[in-house]
Amino acid sequence: MIRWGVLSTARIADRIVDGARGAENAEVTAVGSRDLARARAWADERGVAHAYGSYEELLASDEVDAIYIPLPNSLHVEWSVKALEAGKHVLSEKPLTRDPAQVDHAFDAADRAGRLLMEAFMWRFHPQTEEVVRLVRDGSIGELRVIRAAFGFNLPWMENVRWDPALEGGALMDVGCYCVSAARLIAGAEPERVSGEQVLGGGGVDARFTGLLRFPGDVLATFDCGMDVHRRNQLEVVGSEGTIFVPSPWQTPLGAKIVLTREEAEELSPESVDPYTRELEEFGRAVEGGPPPRLGRADALGQARTIEALYRAAESGAAVSL
Ligand SMILES: NC(=O)c1ccc[n+]([C@@H]2O[C@H](COP(=O)([O-])OP(=O)(O)OC[C@H]3O[C@@H](n4cnc5c(N)ncnc54)[C@H](OP(=O)(O)O)[C@@H]3O)[C@@H](O)[C@H]2O)c1
Structure with missing residues (x-):
């Protein structure tokens, strides 16, 4: 069983809670929010055992092996890196980032920590x-x-x-x-x-x-x-x-x-x-030493390079070569 901590009380996190219920190797054991009362209420409503009043406390918790990050887009890399440095595996919501250098920054942190990082494109x-x-x-x-x-x-x-x-x-x-x-x-x-x-x-x-x-x-x-x-x-x-x-x-x-x-x-x-169930199961098997998750650094880099080029093209009015 991979014990998951959910970093924030985001709306989308319910899909992961439901997905984990159907998964053979996933269990949501904790949540962290910027507000302790919000975390407690969220945890009680969903039968989640542990609630923390800060993201840092969740990352320091011995009750979780992996962190799911459904934060606003601008915070994905920052908190992925913090979670990896705290020794947790990380599933970050899409898009991990629009900046290719930040993709490398995050995956370098995963490599240094010997932990897994994946961008959560559940449709895949x-x-x-x-x-x-x-x-x-x-x-x-x-x-x-x-x-x-x-x-x-x-x-x-x-x-x-x-x-x-x-x-x-x-x-x-x-x-x-x-x-x-x-x-x-x-x-x-x-x-x-x-x-x-x-x-x-x-x-x-x-x-x-x-x-x-x-x-x-x-x-x-x-x-x-x-x-x-x-x-x-x-x-x-x-x-x-x-x-x-x-x-x-x-x-x-x-x-x-x-x-x-x-x-x-x-x-x-x-x-x-449920694609969320499959996403969690595959990630969990990779954590347990199975094949690497299907979405790694190369895919996240391809995504970020393309998104960044598309924005550049729209802003400049000219086609952008990659
Ligand atoms: N894969 C999918 O199917 C799917 C679907 C929808 C969304 N997403 C992705 O999931 C992420 C979250 O989307 P969402 O719609 O669930 O977001 P949301 O409901 O607005 O939740 C974002 C959470 O981030 C925390 N947060 C921290 N700093 C914040 C800030 N400055 N402003 C607002 N919230 C802040 C809040 O939690 P606390 O107050 O508890 O700290 C908030 O509940 C996005 O990256 C989105 O692209 C993925």
Whole structure:
């Protein structure tokens, strides 16, 4: 059993609490918050044994082996490094950072401490995602040509970490990063050149972002993401001989579904499982000496380099080569 400590009372942490309940090797044993009363209430409501009134106390606790970090984006690396230096393994929420140098800083800390660090892209752990990759690699749609992804929702401008530039909010950081993750995964490579357009909103973050990525082998990817649009989730992979469409690629509240179209459309139903459970189980097995987690330094670097280049492209109005 890996004993998990949750660093903050973030909304998303409930997915990890639920995920751990279904996992064979994970147990949430503690929470730390900037406010002790908040930590206690959170722990009591969820049957979590230990509550601490500061993040430092959680990191010093003997009751946890690993720390889950669902802090605002700007704090992921700082607290990942502190947790690693305290001897804990770390699962940090996405995006770990938009700065490639900070990715290295965090993974260097993990190497020095002899502990594991992973960026928590739970969608990568869903069998639906694995099936899409298998179909592409098997040549089910011929030669890979185009990847199209979208992730959007409508969040009125209010006090929320997503609208705050100081906390590194923004649509690309919050949800566009999934589209970037998908394009890189399916292309099986890093982009050579990117372009981007953004519309600012809220306190000055990107409310909407569209990106274009060119990959080796003449594979193109486009995506749009937004925090001021009607809910949109989709992934389409276009090959020379067919297409793959995933109506719910990031979260699968309605169950997993893939539409594979060659001569005719065929509906595939991958196993529906909780990706948070799978994420925790795989990480836990790696902690116990199993294979390394599927998302390591190289993937986090690819993510950060691409996100950083997309922002640079949108700010300058010119394509950016990587
Ligand atoms: N993988 C996924 O499915 C998924 C889904 C949603 C979000 N996320 C990621 O998870 C992270 C948290 O998102 P969320 O929506 O859950 O955030 P949230 O509810 O706003 O929680 C963030 C927590 O961080 C702590 N915090 C520390 N400093 C803060 C500050 N200056 N301002 C605000 N909060 C501060 C607070 O906890 P205390 O007051 O207890 O200290 C707060 O509850 C983000 O990085 C986001 O991208 C991932």
